[in-house]
Amino acid sequence: MAQDMRTILQESKVDRAAVDRYAAGAQKIVGEHRVSARQADLLSASRDYWPVNSIWMREGVFPALPQLVVWPESTAEVSELLALANREKIPVTPYGEGSGALGGVIPLKGGITIDLKRMNKIRALDEKNLLVTVESGLNGALYEEKLNRAGYTGGHFPQSLRCSTVGGWLSCRAAGQFSTRYGKIEDMAVCLEAVLPDGTVFSGRSVPRTATGPRADHLLLGSEGTLGIITSATLRIWPLPEKRHLATYTFERLEEGLEAIRLFMRAGTRPAVVRLYDGQETGNHFPELGDKRCALILLIEGNTRIVDAEAQVIEDCVRLKGAESAGAEYVEHWLEKRFDVSVASILFQKGAVLDTIEVTTNWHNAHSTYLAMQEALLGVEGTMLASGHYSHVYPEGAALYVTAVGFPGEDKIGYYKKLWQAAMPACHQKGAAFSHHHGVGLHRGLWMADEHGPGLDVLKKIKTALDPQGIMNPGKLGLEEVRTWRK
Ligand SMILES: Cc1cc2nc3c(=O)[nH]c(=O)nc-3n(C[C@H](O)[C@H](O)[C@H](O)COP(=O)(O)OP(=O)(O)OC[C@H]3O[C@@H](n4cnc5c(N)ncnc54)[C@H](O)[C@@H]3O)c2cc1C
Known part of the structure; x- marks a missing residue:
């Protein structure tokens, strides 16, 4: 039985009688075949892509399990399912496809997982x-x-x-x-x-x-x-865009690439894709370019005349910062490979621990945050690589995406925690924001007070007002303390 499997983060569970009552009520709302307590369904809904889950899965343990999975097909069904859970005070975890990177779908208090995949029209x-x-x-x-x-x-x-x-x-x-x-x-x-x-x-x-x-x-x-x-x-x-223009430039130093981006964003251009890699990532993604220079790949698309004008303005700006042109084929290569993350699974199988940490910088601290986070991550014993790139750029700054890979030996979870304990203060000290787009989930909740200050109390008040019984995804977003997962 799934209920007997070893779980690491399960804080509590709902008593069996209440779950059975809920299951009977849910079956009336959505039909018998869309309510399940089968082991395979509970396990599938128990985790996401948080790297810690991958470590535990290889050890044969799970973070926490829901007690029931339900698949609604309409807003009216979701409404009835939530109202019933609220009356019975049963925790509810919404579930999309479980690609979250920080443990957001882990049902820490058991209860119901509402899987939304059948609401797909x-x-x-x-x-x-x-x-x-x-x-x-x-x-x-x-x-x-x-x-x-x-x-x-x-x-x-x-x-x-x-x-x-x-x-x-x-x-x-x-x-x-x-x-x-x-x-x-x-x-x-x-x-x-x-x-x-x-x-x-x-x-x-x-x-x-x-x-x-x-x-x-x-x-x-x-x-x-x-x-x-x-x-x-x-x-x-x-x-659909009329025209696409692809271009790659390389810079001797990362700072020059950042300055070039700042200039063309300031000039008002809005290329769809802007990615500036440090030397290590340039060498990994584009071996022909080597790791001595930093690659900037660009994709501009839209109306033909606007694309041509943007390409020209960008060319002028990057030249001012010493860019060398490297041709469109590197962007084509990136387009081909852009959804491929298989290297992460290979590294996990070889015993590595890896994670990506995306933070938000302004231009004044874009480079210093990279240096500080890299130094902090390399300072953790076992770390082999800490590299980075910038993407999602703005007139006022850019997202910085740092990747760390280490081979820590036995205590993988301890090493994982040390990585974040090193990287987050480094980011904070430089004035960057703790997340650009992966969100908070369970793990980043540990730093929500540092990120928001008194603003976290405002979020907690909104939570209490809208969810007075505290049934919705307990323990996430740093809105309450989680006994089973600490720094
Ligand atoms: C390889 C990889 C690459 C990624 N790349 C990116 C990237 O480029 N950009 C990016 O932003 N993110 C990225 N992510 C993170 C992740 O894919 C996103 O956070 C994504 O938005 C999660 O969608 P999901 O449907 O899988 O949500 P889930 O993981 O199922 O859920 C995420 C959170 O949202 C809640 N939730 C889900 N659906 C609903 C709903 N309908 N109503 C209320 N709450 C809901 C869940 O309870 C959970 O807290 C990446 C993740 C992986 C593993």
Whole structure:
């Protein structure tokens, strides 16, 4: 039985009688075949892509298990399921595709996992207003494919496109690889439809903007399942681009590349893809370029005349900073490989521990944060590599994505904790923000007080007001202490 499997983070469970009552009620709402307590279903819903889960899985243990998995197909069903859980005080964990990187779907207190994958319809495609209304459980790659067939793009390409859902993106404030042109998910989200723990369904208006007070629906953006369930969203879309321009430049030093990006963003260009790699990552991704220079890859797309003009402005800016042109083939190579993360699994199998930590910098601390985090990570015994790149750039700064790989021997979890204990203060001391797009989940919750200060109490008050019974995804976003997972 799944219930007998060894779990490491299970804080508590709901008593059997209450779960049975809930199962009977849920079967009335969604039908028998969409409620399960089968071992395979409980195990599948117990974890995400947090590297710690991979370590535990290789050791044959699990973080925590839900006691029931339910698959609703409509907003009305989600509403009834939540209202029932609220009455019975049963914890609820929303589940998209489990691609989260920080343990966000681990059901620390057992209870019900609500898997949204069957809520996967495009409700409306509004070509005149360039809007699409989509249910939250739709897989990312299918979402983009459906739009492409109609001549549009959603403009959102996280590396996890093929294993994540629209609702997961909204819940985690995700960012895609083409974000400099199309924006992050919150820039695309015109309005959301959501269900609160008491079953209340509400939605925002699909108009370009409102000034009628704070947006209640936008509160759910980044709430990671702690306030309610997002059931659908109206998102911006774009006609498929007329032209794509690809370019690669290399710089002797990382700082020169950063300065070049700052200049072309300041000039008003908005290339879709901007990725600047340090020497190590340049050598790893593009061996022909070696590891002595730093590669900047660019993809500009849209209207032909605008693309041509942007390419020219960018060329002028990068030349001012000593760039050498390296040709389009490196961007083509990146486009081919951009969803391939197989090297991580290979390294895990060889006994490595690795993680990626993405933080947000301004231009004044973009380089110093990289140096500080790299030094901190390399200072942890066992670390073999700490490299980085910048992407998701803005006129005011850039996301910095640091990768650490180590071979720590026996105590892999202890080593993992040390990595973060070194990297987070280094990021904080340089004034960078703790996350750019992976979100908080369970693990980053340990640093939420440092990130938000008194703002964390504001978030806690909102949580208490909307979820007074505390049933929604307990222990996440740093909104409460988690006994089983500490620094
Ligand atoms: C290889 C890899 C690459 C990645 N690349 C990127 C990237 O480029 N950009 C990026 O932003 N992220 C990236 N991520 C992180 C992850 O894919 C995103 O956070 C994604 O948005 C999660 O979507 P999901 O559907 O898998 O959500 P899940 O992992 O299932 O859930 C994530 C959180 O959202 C909550 N949730 C899910 N659906 C709902 C809903 N409908 N309503 C309320 N709460 C909900 C869950 O309870 C959980 O707390 C990557 C992850 C991996 C493993």
